[in-house]
Amino acid sequence: MEAQMKFNFYSLDINEDYDPAKQLKKFETMSEAHVRRRRLVRALPDFGEPGRALAERLTGCGFFRCRSAGCPVCLRAFRRWWGSTLAAYMSRDPDYWFTVSIVPPDLFDVGHLHRFRWKLLKDRLRNQIARSQVNRAIFLGGMDYNLVHFADDRAPRWRPHLYFLVGGGGQGLIEGAFRRHYPRDEDTPRPVVVTPQRTEDKDLMTTATYTFKARFENRRPCRDRRGNVDTETDELALPHQAELAILLDRQGFLGRAIRHGEDRYLPALTVR
Numbered sequence: 001m002e003a004q005m006k007f008n009f010y011s012l013d014i015n016e017d018y019d020p021a022k023q024l025k026k027f028e029t030m031s032e033a034h035v036r037r038r039r040l041v042r043a044l045p046d047f048g049e050p051g052r053a054l055a056e057r058l059t060g061c062g063f064f065r066c067r068s069a070g071c072p073v074c075l076r077a078f079r080r081w082w083g084s085t086l087a088a089y090m091s092r093d094p095d096y097w098f099t100v101s102i103v104p105p106d107l108f109d110v111g112h113l114h115r116f117r118w119k120l121l122k123d124r125l126r127n128q129i130a131r132s133q134v135n136r137a138i139f140l141g142g143m144d145y146n147l148v149h150f151a152d153d154r155a156p157r158w159r160p161h162l163y164f165l166v167g168g169g170g171q172g173l174i175e176g177a178f179r180r181h182y183p184r185d186e187d188t189p190r191p192v193v194v195t196p197q198r199t200e201d202k203d204l205m206t207t208a209t210y211t212f213k214a215r216f217e218n219r220r221p222c223r224d225r226r227g228n229v230d231t232e233t234d235e236l237a238l239p240h241q242a243e244l245a246i247l248l249d250r251q252g253f254l255g256r257a258i259r260h261g262e263d264r265y266l267p268a269l270t271v272r
Helices: 030-059 072-091 118-130 171-181 201-210 238-256
Strands: 097-102 138-148 157-167 192-196 217-223 229-235 257-260
Touching: 030 072, 030 238, 072 157, 072 201, 097 171, 118 138, 118 157, 118 171, 118 238, 118 257, 138 238, 157 201, 171 192, 238 257
Parallel strands: 138 217
Antiparallel strands: 097 157, 097 192, 138 157, 138 257, 217 229
């Protein structure tokens, strides 16, 4: 199994003014994280040696933290640091930030999420940024995962995607940097979405933590009250949470993170 976490985020400072655990009502509690971890420990052994190894690692997480990206308790701690750091940084100049959602075409069958090559996806994104007109902007975010359900008889499939913040560049330039690389199709009518970031402190914290989600969902097509195409979501079933936790553990926090740019006052860009 790969070793992922080289830095101790538990030792890093959390900006109290932007601590999502204290400032956001919907941020997961420590109790909720412990419950989720106990459930994972029960489900993971069904996934063979990788599952048993992760279950053992999570069971041993206590005074000495496991720092696994698949551990809900450690993920909560990381999200407090990540969210407070990004929100505080954005608050210095909040009018020039944008949220970006990118949905690549890659899909993976249930039971085969281990085939996802996140390093390749990050390399592609890095090259796209480098060749664009926004290559000097700050990029901060992470990878997200949904289990997509289709309107026809196709089985549900995993869909990794990207969600990050961009500081500077402008909405049009950001859209132009990515849209030609991610064409739309019937299942993905809007593969690239760029939106100006709201500037209130709670909005900054909410978006900063959303770039590194702790809860993952099923996504099902539906119709709203007016008959328009819409999507409904609910939480993943426990076996699917376990499969994803094994991938997250392999990926690590920094493997999941999207980071680009230079600013010596922002440790989230340089920590290893």
